[in-house]
Structures are given as C-alpha cells and as structure tokens.
Amino acid sequence: MQKIKNIAVIAHVDHGKTTLVDQLLQQSGTYEAHQEVQERAMDSNDIEKERGITILSKNTAITYGDHKINIIDTPGHADFGGEVERVLKMVDGVLLLVDAQEGVMPQTKFVLKKAIGFGLIPVVVINKIDKDGSDPDRVMDEVFDLLVALDANEDQLEFPVLYAAARDGYAKWEMEDENKDMTPLFDAIIDKVPYPVGSPDADTQAQVFTLDSDNFVGRIGITRIFNGKIKKGDEYLLVKADGSKSKSRVSKLIGFKGLDRIDINEAEAGDIVAIAGFSDIDVGDSVCDKTNPVALDPMHVEEPTLSVIMSVNNGPLAGQEGKHVTSNKIQERLEKEMETNIAMRMEPMGDASFKVSGRGELQIGILAENMRREGFEFMLARPEVVTKEENGVKMEPFEHLVVDVPEEFQGVAIEKLGKRKANMTLLTPMPDGTIRLEFEIPARGLIGFRNEFLTDTKGEGIMNHSYLEYRAYTGTVVSRTPGALVSMDDGEAVAFSIFNLQSRGVMFISPQEKVYSGMVIGESARPGDLDVNPLKGKALTNMRTSGTDEAVKLVTPRKITLESAMEWIEEDELIEITPESVRIRKKSLDPVVRKRQARDKKNSK
Numbered sequence: 001m002q003k004i005k006n007i008a009v010i011a012h013v014d015h016g017k018t019t020l021v022d023q024l025l026q027q028s029g030t031y032e033a034h035q036e037v038q039e040r041a042m043d044s045n046d047i048e049k050e051r052g053i054t055i056l057s058k059n060t061a062i063t064y065g066d067h068k069i070n071i072i073d074t075p076g077h078a079d080f081g082g083e084v085e086r087v088l089k090m091v092d093g094v095l096l097l098v099d100a101q102e103g104v105m106p107q108t109k110f111v112l113k114k115a116i117g118f119g120l121i122p123v124v125v126i127n128k129i130d131k132d133g134s135d136p137d138r139v140m141d142e143v144f145d146l147l148v149a150l151d152a153n154e155d156q157l158e159f160p161v162l163y164a165a166a167r168d169g170y171a172k173w174e175m176e177d178e179n180k181d182m183t184p185l186f187d188a189i190i191d192k193v194p195y196p197v198g199s200p201d202a203d204t205q206a207q208v209f210t211l212d213s214d215n216f217v218g219r220i221g222i223t224r225i226f227n228g229k230i231k232k233g234d235e236y237l238l239v240k241a242d243g244s245k246s247k248s249r250v251s252k253l254i255g256f257k258g259l260d261r262i263d264i265n266e267a268e269a270g271d272i273v274a275i276a277g278f279s280d281i282d283v284g285d286s287v288c289d290k291t292n293p294v295a296l297d298p299m300h301v302e303e304p305t306l307s308v309i310m311s312v313n314n315g316p317l318a319g320q321e322g323k324h325v326t327s328n329k330i331q332e333r334l335e336k337e338m339e340t341n342i343a344m345r346m347e348p349m350g351d352a353s354f355k356v357s358g359r360g361e362l363q364i365g366i367l368a369e370n371m372r373r374e375g376f377e378f379m380l381a382r383p384e385v386v387t388k389e390e391n392g393v394k395m396e397p398f399e400h401l402v403v404d405v406p407e408e409f410q411g412v413a414i415e416k417l418g419k420r421k422a423n424m425t426l427l428t429p430m431p432d433g434t435i436r437l438e439f440e441i442p443a444r445g446l447i448g449f450r451n452e453f454l455t456d457t458k459g460e461g462i463m464n465h466s467y468l469e470y471r472a473y474t475g476t477v478v479s480r481t482p483g484a485l486v487s488m489d490d491g492e493a494v495a496f497s498i499f500n501l502q503s504r505g506v507m508f509i510s511p512q513e514k515v516y517s518g519m520v521i522g523e524s525a526r527p528g529d530l531d532v533n534p535l536k537g538k539a540l541t542n543m544r545t546s547g548t549d550e551a552v553k554l555v556t557p558r559k560i561t562l563e564s565a566m567e568w569i570e571e572d573e574l575i576e577i578t579p580e581s582v583r584i585r586k587k588s589l590d591p592v593v594r595k596r597q598a599r600d601k602k603n604s605k
C-alpha cells in the first residue's frame, strides 16, 4: 500500500498559497526536466490568470521520497469560502499560510475556524518573511491567540510553525536558520499530517468534491476514497444527497501527477482520483460498494448571504451583441452552474428572471463574467443580502471587516462606517505607521462601500472582510448619495454634448457610443437623478466659429465594469450585460413613469 498524505493549503487572499504549491511541485521533482511550467500553474483558468487570484480549488499530487502527497490549492477570497469548506473534509491536514506582515486577516479566521471544526491540526507557515516590515513573532502570536479564541483543543494548540518565503522557494523551522529550500516543509507534512484512516479491504466508500468534464468520457468526479478500492471497469453504486441511487461502471480512472492526469486501473483508500462513467455524478455524491452501500454524509457549506435577480435583457439594444439571450438558455446555464457550485443557489422567479445567490458580489460577478464570455446577454439588479427569520426575529448576515488606513484617514473611515452601522471592535497601530481598524458590520452596509472607501483614503486604504454570522436586522443603512445622469433620447452620443455634460458630473460613456432613453450615462455631482441629452450635436459649428482652435476636450469616462456597476447601482436601476458591453439603466425607461415613482417615494417618506 502506498503511503499517502492529503493536505489543503488555506489562507487569506494573496498570502501565497498558489505560489507555495508551485514550489512544492518544482522541488519535489514532479515535473519532467523539459517541462515548461508557468508561474502559479494551478491558477489555470482565464479569469484566474487575468486577475492573479484563485477561484476554484484544484488538486495536484507530488511524490516525495516514498510518499505521495495530494495537495488541494484553495481560493483565499472570502466569496469563494465555500470552495474551502468542501475540500476540508477530503484532507487529513492543512497548511495554514499567514503573511508575515499582514498577519491574521478576516479570511484567515474563517478558514482556520472551519479547519479546527473538522479536527485538523494546522501546519502554520508564516510566509513572505522576505518582505520589508514583516514581523513573524507578532504574526505567530496572532495565530496562537486566534486558535485559543476558536477553542482549539490541546493537540491543535501544539501546531508546528515554519517560516517561509514561498516565492523564493524556502521554508525553515527557525528564523535563524539558513534560507535553503522547502525540505523542512516537506518533512513537516510527512511528520505532522496524519495518514488517512480507512482500510483498502473494507467496502468501497468515496465522495466527490469537484466536478470536471472531458470531451471523450463526459462528466468526471474527483473523489476522495475513504474505504476500499475503486477499479476501472467495476460497477459501483452512486448515492446522491437526496438518497437516490444509481448503478454504473467506472469507464475511466484517472490519477494525478503534478499537472498531468494519468490513466490508472486501480486506486485505494486514502487516495484522490477522478472517475468517469457516472453520467449524473455531482459534488457531494458518494460512490459505494454495490452490495453493501454505506453513503457518506452529504456536504454542508454555509448558506449564501447575497442574492441578485438576473433577468432577460429587455432594453432597446437587446439581442444585438449576445448569442444566448432567452430565458431558457439562461436557466439552463444557471442550472449547470449550481450542479458544481455548491455554495450558490438559483431560484426561478417568473417573468424571465432568476434569483442567484452566493457569498458575495465577486462570486456572483465571476459567474456573470463567465456567462458573458460564453456569449450570454442578460440584466442584473442590485445585490441584496439574504435575510432569514429565527424565532420570529428578522436576521441578516454580518461580516468581520478589517481596514488598514494611513493615520490621517482614520477619522473619515470610522465616521463613514459608523453611518453604515459598523461597530468597531479593535484599533491597532501597525509597525508601518498605518492603523488597523476592525469592525463587525451588516453585510448590507458593505454594498457599495469599497468605492467610497478608496476615494476617501485616496486609494491608500486596504479593506478585507469575511462572513461572520447571522444577527438581528439593524434597520436602514445609507446608500449611494449622487444621482444618475440619465439619457433622454435614443441614438449615438455626441462629443460636444458629452463635453457640456462634464460639468454636471462624471461621465460613463464616450462619443459614438449607443445610448437610449433611460440609460444611465454618468454620475451626477448632486443627489437626485437628472435627465440629460447626450445627442445634441449642432453646437459643434458654434464652437468653430467662436475662434477657438482647441478641439473639444473630453475627460476620460469612468469605465463601468461588471463589479463596479454592481457596487454602484440603486434599487431602481439595472445592469445590462452583453459579451461586448456593460451598461447601467433605469429599471423603467419611461421618464414619466420614473417621475411618478420618484414622487411616490418622496411622499411615502
């Protein structure tokens, strides 16, 4: 029987997980000598590469001496926390990375809490010790305090600690040790992570934690085998979360080796393999012995906290840029997403609209971004938090928020967050002269905050947050103050009109861009929406005769991205998303209807 170690690499966003996995792959000699490997090789999909963040957890395997180490790289961004939760059940240990300068951050707490809950002993890696301003001792104390606060047991409090610079390829037991290579970390994995329990001779029990597909063999389930063996060609029983069962033959069994996948004939308890042959295999399903099936617990992850209504584009420009525009197509695509993405939910709402729920704006935004790249066209409404009722009390999600700001912005940050119902829990002066402020804040208060915060801190503030828990609803929180500049006509925007409108606020559009009545073309400098005409072109001649040689000088418009739009829009607005454009519009395009709505709203206050 092969000696196996199964680990997940967990941390706050950007603390160096994927870079560390690169080094483990390289230094274990898993790659062939001639193999060319990209930096952060595990971040393999397009959006991951573009943004330099991990979105999906992925597994790889290395050999070290006589051991096989299965490694799962996980995403650090709070919105993808569900990915971390579902893989923790598949491993016997975690490497917890903590940035030697930033220290414990909101997502460090979230992932460590989950790992402790699964009874795992973390191998703590204080990473980026090469950074100026790194303070490994302080960070080590923070990790210890956090474990105490999380009610870690005695074994967990005896966690091993290493100091590393993943990027530079070394880890060591003591700061005084020489910077050499990753050997100490390999040794720590072998010594400190327990071997899988379970027996290859017992009846087969395995569980799917990731889905994949292959043009030739169809759906593939990446599974952890907890007991028994899986053999190519043999028949097994697939048990779903709802208890339904179906029998199928394993048509292909795939093992992992570095970034490669290899055909194998057999795998046994403790290992992680991919299987094909089960056409309706899903995340969380158990693969069991067909005569004595004992299913594993279905996976539970935290429920979504944010939802947004996605609907068919019904604006005047609908159908011009997208390939898939119908309600049926959108529904099909969303259903497919929900099969693999267990942290998200979808609910048809009638009227060609769907409620899509997830952990945050980024998670929903990435799904929308993927869809537009696939040729979809649709609209999104303003994100709303998912509230629920407990014992007759309305509850809403709260987040743990950490902001790092230069001292001079401390006041404005506290003031603005106060208005958004944040409660300050800690204020720590950091060694680099900045101030770290910690808050507990209703998730609602964070919607649209990032932009305001960056403006207030002149781009120098850093904010991080992650899900805390549901608490009693806190009443109204403030939203966007500036109104929208709304086009009152259909056509192509004219440079001169845009030039004239610039004094009214910040423009979102460029000349020749298509606009329509009810489309938002800028942010007004004042509260309240303003209907404006971006099509007036005749004045251009006046410009010339007035004797100025200067061409019309246009300020570069503010670029509307999917995520900035999700942050910006109000309840009476929508985002129109196509493969080519992201536009903002009023829900009702008719100015008369809008006036009446505005009046009704005012009267009701």
Ligand SMILES: Nc1nc2c(ncn2[C@@H]2O[C@H](COP(=O)(O)OP(=O)(O)OP(=O)(O)O)[C@@H](O)[C@H]2O)c(=O)[nH]1
Binding pocket: 011, 012, 013, 014, 015, 016, 017, 018, 019, 020, 040, 052, 053, 054, 055, 074, 075, 076, 077, 127, 128, 129, 130, 131, 164, 165, 166, 167, 168
């Ligand atoms: N100075 C320094 N930078 C590092 C080190 N390790 C990683 N980085 C840098 O930190 C950044 C983030 O690295 P990643 O490996 O993508 O971090 P991650 O934890 O996988 O990020 P997510 O998956 O998005 O949560 C990259 O720019 C790395 O080059 C290190 O030891 N020292």
Ligand SMILES: [Mg+2]
Binding pocket: 017, 018, 019, 043, 053, 054, 073, 074, 075, 076
């Ligand atoms: Mg990563």
